[in-house]
Amino acid sequence: MIYADNAATTNMSEAAIQTMTTLLREAWGNPSSLYEHGQRAKEILEKAREDVAAVIGADPAEITFTSGGSEADNQAIRTAAALGRKQGKFHIISTAFEHHAVLHTLEALKKEGFDITLLDVHENGIVLPEQVEEAIRDDTCLVTVMTANNEIGTIQPIREIGAVCRRRGVLFHTDAVQAVGHIPLDVNADNIDMLSASAHKFHGPKGVGFLYAKKGVRLANLIEGGAQERGKRAGTENVPGIAAMAAALTEIHGKMEANTAHLTAMRDRLIDGLSQIPHAALNGDAKKRLPGNVNFCFEGIEGESLLLLLDDKGICASSGSACTSGSLDPSHVLLAIGRVHDVAHGSLRLSIAEDVTEEEIDYIVTSVREVVEYLRGFSPIWRDLMAGKKEFIL
Numbered sequence: 071m072i073y074a075d076n077a078a079t080t081n082m083s084e085a086a087i088q089t090m091t092t093l094l095r096e097a098w099g100n101p102s103s104l105y106e107h108g109q110r111a112k113e114i115l116e117k118a119r120e121d122v123a124a125v126i127g128a129d130p131a132e133i134t135f136t137s138g139g140s141e142a143d144n145q146a147i148r149t150a151a152a153l154g155r156k157q158g159k160f161h162i163i164s165t166a167f168e169h170h171a172v173l174h175t176l177e178a179l180k181k182e183g184f185d186i187t188l189l190d191v192h193e194n195g196i197v198l199p200e201q202v203e204e205a206i207r208d209d210t211c212l213v214t215v216m217t218a219n220n221e222i223g224t225i226q227p228i229r230e231i232g233a234v235c236r237r238r239g240v241l242f243h244t245d246a247v248q249a250v251g252h253i254p255l256d257v258n259a260d261n262i263d264m265l266s267a268s269a270h271k272f273h274g275p276k277g278v279g280f281l282y283a284k285k286g287v288r289l290a291n292l293i294e295g296g297a298q299e300r301g302k303r304a305g306t307e308n309v310p311g312i313a314a315m316a317a318a319l320t321e322i323h324g325k326m327e328a329n330t331a332h333l334t335a336m337r338d339r340l341i342d343g344l345s346q347i348p349h350a351a352l353n354g355d356a357k358k359r360l361p362g363n364v365n366f367c368f369e370g371i372e373g374e375s376l377l378l379l380l381d382d383k384g385i386c387a388s389s390g391s392a393c394t395s396g397s398l399d400p401s402h403v404l405l406a407i408g409r410v411h412d413v414a415h416g417s418l419r420l421s422i423a424e425d426v427t428e429e430e431i432d433y434i435v436t437s438v439r440e441v442v443e444y445l446r447g448f449s450p451i452w453r454d455l456m457a458g459k460k461e462f463i464l
């Protein structure tokens with residue numbers, strides 16, 4: 071099997087599995103308990119906080135552990151909204167292609183009286199700092215722009231966007247779930263006030279993540295209860311999961327330079343290979359994208375059929391078309407970069423991992439080419455395109 075869906079989730083690293091299994095047996099105490107067994111769990115928890123903080127240049131006190139990226143996104147946005155409410159500021163700026171954890175929270179806030187501006191991300195899938203600057207108003211309480219997009223992998227100029235926000239006195243949050251562990255990040259140099267991350271996107275366990283909030287940003291609670299996480303996130307901490315996240319992050323962060331060099335070469339080989347297929351196009355900027363992300367549209371086919379046939383060939387991939395999630399709408403990300411419905415339905419996302427080989431890349435290219443040709447062989451849309459009854463778009 072070739073697993074090329076690392077943007078959906080990653081396998082756990084050996085370091086993470088080792089850490090987690092050991093601690094499940096040995097450190098199951100409650101970190102809030104005062105006896106030795108609880109205090110040992112507390113020490114492990116605080117060491118994990120230090121390790122995670124170090125990777126993004128934060129202070130350990132600025133890290134709150136959560137159940138993952140979705141919760142961190144919700145809490146960050148709700149925090150800014152609560153502060154905004156107090157100051158009579160009800161305007162939030164974001165982009166059209168954020169993850170649903172961000173977009174759906176913003177939709178909920180809209181119903182609560184907030185005014186939401188979603189910025190255009192252009193054909194290349196990149197929002198410009200000037201757009202953010204122009205959109206900021208006196209009543210703007212938050213700018214939230216993702217560091218890297220989960221479907222098309224495009225990397226946003228967050229340092230410059232953060233600088234604009236700082237100059238204008240507006241809070242800046244970034245959903246960095248796809249970026250942490252994969253590209254360099256430094257919350258201070260990058261002018262970030264709040265940042266969301268999730269362990270299962272960098273070879274840690276699912277159901278664990280963290281929210282960075284700069285000193286002075288008082289987090290609003292999503293979950294009320296005990297005084298865990300300095301009273302900002304109630305619930306007994308998942309110590310083995312959190313420690314496994316820290317182990318995975320420390321490891322992948324230490325290998326970032328080598329990983330990036332290898333992945334970029336493999337990504338570009340994959341892009342070159344798939345570009346040879348007629349009436350196909352890469353989605354998102356060719357260079358300003360995650361080292362492991364490739365996303366293509368193929369005219370005249372359905373992404374769902376493509377995935378099923380690739381599965382038969384042992385390749386796990388993903389498509390932007392949301393049929394699998396019970397919706398007939400194509401991906402909001404592909405629509406945001408200007409792909410029309412028909413074309414957006416024929417999309418393929420391949421997100422490769424650090425250990426991918428050249429042979430695997432070549433096998434993916436050959437397989438995708440075969441499957442696309444096969445599907446076009448009995449696609450009514452393709453027949454119309456070939457007969458000149460319909461115009462090619464790609």
Ligand SMILES: *Cc1c(COP(=O)(O)O)cnc(C)c1O
Binds near residue numbers: 077138247
């Ligand atoms: C996966 C993902 C999330 C959600 O993270 P979970 O830990 O699965 O809740 C949020 N944002 C982005 C960009 C993601 O890729």
